[in-house]
Amino acid sequence: MSDVPHHNEDLLALAKEISMKDFHQPFLHHCKYNSRLKSVGGRYLLTTHDIEINWHYAHKVGMNGLIDTIKHELCHYHLHLAGRGYRHRDQDFQQLLQKVNGIRYADREALPSRCYRYEYKCQSCGAKYLRKNRINLKKFVCGKCHGLLSLVSELGPNHG
Ligand SMILES: [Zn+2]
Ligand SMILES: [Zn+2]
Structure with a gap:
């Protein structure tokens, strides 16, 4: 699948769009590809509030999978900034994820099999x-x- 954004600017625009559409709040930080990410689809950085997306993963899962991953990371983002439960085990997180039809887990098939936890x-x-x-x-x-x-x-x- 190669319908995913090629450039970080387009990826950021997509994250902003999803944030407004599904969370009704703006995404004000950075969203960029990280080609070194291996075992995860994406990650939210607590220190910078940025979101990083696994480039290989995005290209494997395509646009729908990418949107799901961004939604998941945006749940961490918005809850963390609001001072609410942003971790997977938190009820706030689980409820918000459900509300935006996000996914709990990345598509394992699209991640390398040597996926260390x-x-x-x-x-x-x-x-x-x-x-x-x-x-x-x-x-x-x-x-x-x-x-x-x-x-x-x-x-x-x-x-x-
Ligand atoms: Zn997560
Ligand atoms: Zn030793």
Whole structure:
């Protein structure tokens, strides 16, 4: 599918349009492609309030999939700015997502199969380990120094 916007300006225009149409509020930050995003369709950045879209993902899922992804990220955006529950587990988030007919999860078929969700770090040497599934920290230790591992981040399939 190649009907998705090619340039960041057009992607931004699309995000602004969806924001007005479905959320009745303007989107005042940046929305741009990030070709380095791998395991997620898009992400909302809490620090800058910008939205980044996985370029490869957008080109695979096409316009409808892209609109769904932008809607999802806009739910994070508007709730976060309004000081409401912007995380996936928050009721505010789930209700708003439903209201705008957004999607909870990215289309996994369009993401690389090596889609890591869990990031672990060795407490002794700092080595990082990316895993698809949770690991039992009582059973597994660092392969380099046998130090204890700890979970440092858990990535949702739809945002980073
Ligand atoms: Zn180690
Ligand atoms: Zn999300």
